[in-house]
Amino acid sequence: MDYKHILKDLFFAGLKSVDPHTGVKNYIGEVLSEYKTGKYETLLTIGFGKAAYQMALAVEESLGDLLTNGLVITKYGHGGTLKNIKIEEAAHPIPDENGLKATNRMIELLKKNATEKTLVLCLISGGGSALLVAPYKGITLEEKKDVTKLLLKAGTDIEELNTVRKHISRVKGGRLAEHCYPARIISFILSDVIGDRLETIASGPTAPDETTYKHALRVLKKFNLFKKVPPSVLDLLRKGEKGIIPETLKKDNPVFKKVTNIIVGNNKKALQAIKHQAVKLGFNAQIISAELSGEAREVAKFLANLALKTQKTSPNLPLFLISGGETTVTVKGPGIGGRNTELALAFALEIAGKKGITLLSAGSDGTDGPTDAAGAIVNGDTVHKAKDLGLDPERFLENNDSYNFFKKIRGLFITGPTGTNVMDIQIIVVDSP
Numbered sequence: 419m420d421y422k423h424i425l426k427d428l429f430f431a432g433l434k435s436v437d438p439h440t441g442v443k444n445y446i447g448e449v450l451s452e453y454k455t456g457k458y459e460t461l462l463t464i465g466f467g468k469a470a471y472q473m474a475l476a477v478e479e480s481l482g483d484l485l486t487n488g489l490v491i492t493k494y495g496h497g498g499t500l501k502n503i504k505i506e507e508a509a510h511p512i513p514d515e516n517g518l519k520a521t522n523r524m525i526e527l528l529k530k531n532a533t534e535k536t537l538v539l540c541l542i543s544g545g546g547s548a549l550l551v552a553p554y555k556g557i558t559l560e561e562k563k564d565v566t567k568l569l570l571k572a573g574t575d576i577e578e579l580n581t582v583r584k585h586i587s588r589v590k591g592g593r594l595a596e597h598c599y600p601a602r603i604i605s606f607i608l609s610d611v612i613g614d615r616l617e618t619i620a621s622g623p624t625a626p627d628e629t630t631y632k633h634a635l636r637v638l639k640k641f642n643l644f645k646k647v648p649p650s651v652l653d654l655l656r657k658g659e660k661g662i663i664p665e666t667l668k669k670d671n672p673v674f675k676k677v678t679n680i681i682v683g684n685n686k687k688a689l690q691a692i693k694h695q696a697v698k699l700g701f702n703a704q705i706i707s708a709e710l711s712g713e714a715r716e717v718a719k720f721l722a723n724l725a726l727k728t729q730k731t732s733p734n735l736p737l738f739l740i741s742g743g744e745t746t747v748t749v750k751g752p753g754i755g756g757r758n759t760e761l762a763l764a765f766a767l768e769i770a771g772k773k774g775i776t777l778l779s780a781g782s783d784g785t786d787g788p789t790d791a792a793g794a795i796v797n798g799d800t801v802h803k804a805k806d807l808g809l810d811p812e813r814f815l816e817n818n819d820s821y822n823f824f825k826k827i828r829g830l831f832i833t834g835p836t837g838t839n840v841m842d843i844q845i846i847v848v849d850s851p
């Protein structure tokens with residue numbers, strides 16, 4: 419049986435469940451009932467992230483004229499026009515002048531409107547760290563850009579990257595919530611972070627921060643960046659460590675009595691929808707984990723072993739094994755690829771020649787690394803097919819050239835931008851050999 423179409427359908431069923439527009443609509447009742455208590459005179463919407471426009475659209479559709487005002491910042495090409503909420507576009511992943519201007523305007527808007535009688539609805543999604551940008555006093559936008567580039571290139575994970583970003587910002591690490599004080603804040607969050615850590619998603623602008631200046635300095639030390647970052651950044655972090663400037667907001671801060679953070683979509687939700695749909699189609703299905711991390715080719719080995727073992731021992735075939743999370747790729751070769759195509763290629767090598775196993779691995783945002791593909795689909799024939807075409811799959815993996823590998827054997831899974839982002843998804847179907 420050719421499972422490719424079923425795998426694709428299941429992937430899209432997963433995406434549907436984490437559509438940011440639907441996510442907002444599912445929870446908007448909480449905002450409405452709070453607003454209708456009569457305690458508020460003003461209902462403000464702010465937001466930032468790659469899904470900000472879709473989320474804001476849902477807010478406008480649901481709240482209409484109740485909305486007083488609003489401003490959200492999204493990535494270039496991801497915006498649109500709304501009636502009450504102003505949409506600004508800015509650069510991602512390296513921030514730019516537009517992001518800075520829009521963020522300053524957001525802070526002004528909050529300053530003008532934030533009273534006890536204001537309810538702020540804050541829409542947060544992945545990419546928010548770059549789009550909401552307000553460097554701490556003493557740091558220029560250029561310097562902020564330089565640090566971001568250095569950290570991204572050094573291979574920091576999102577926790578490490580955001581630990582530094584939070585400590586050189588006037589809005590991250592809970593500081594945006596401070597700008598809203600004494601208004602009430604409800605944040606709707608589409609999570610693109612493993613474990614849905616509120617302080618990490620978009621650098622936790624409305625969440626208490628557990629990291630400190632010391633942690634930020636530790637990140638710079640770990641990646642040997644002390645001499646590379648702009649001196650103003652090092653200076654700021656050191657001042658912070660000495661207690662000369664205030665820390666990011668911690669959980670005992672009274673500001674957080676005013677805040678409710680709600681996750682409206684995450685990887686786990688997508689995996690659950692996939693499982694649900696597989697079962698509806700009459701298959702057995704099992705969620706492995708929504709927190710897969712580690713080097714993509716190692717994760718591929720783990721998943722391949724699991725699939726092979728399942729094939730030998732499970733009485734319930736065909737069985738769908740569903741997982742998600744975000745792997746990493748240490749890019750050593752000159753090739754083109756993303757986490758998902760790299761994982762898929764490594765997986766194909768592990769199951770070469772075996773019958774009955776097919777894997778789909780793809781980014782939920784429809785973009786895998788710097789490519790136009792979401793990921794790839796492989797089975798036990800993939801490696802043979804490549805060899806028949808005179809290609810050496812191992813060589814492609816060595817060169818981190820998985821995108822070109824799948825392009826040549828027509829194994830790419832291309833969706834275009836999906837409008838959501840809850841990290842990556844793998845679906846494996848294991849059938850009898």
Ligand SMILES: Nc1ncnc2c1ncn2[C@@H]1O[C@H](COP(=O)(O)OP(=O)(O)OP(=O)(O)O)[C@@H](O)[C@H]1O
Nearest residue numbers: 544747749753754755756757760785786787788818
């Ligand atoms: N040649 C390559 N082969 C495999 N992976 C690569 C290659 N080049 C870059 N990558 C990986 O692609 C990832 C960047 O992809 P992408 O832009 O989808 O990032 P992301 O983490 O999903 O960010 P975003 O939240 O902006 O979508 C990095 O993890 C990087 O290691």
Ligand SMILES: O=C(O)[C@H](O)CO
Nearest residue numbers: 544545546547619620
């Ligand atoms: O914006 C960010 O910090 C990342 O996308 C994680 O949320």
Ligand SMILES: [Mg+2]
Nearest residue numbers: 781783785787
């Ligand atoms: Mg991506």
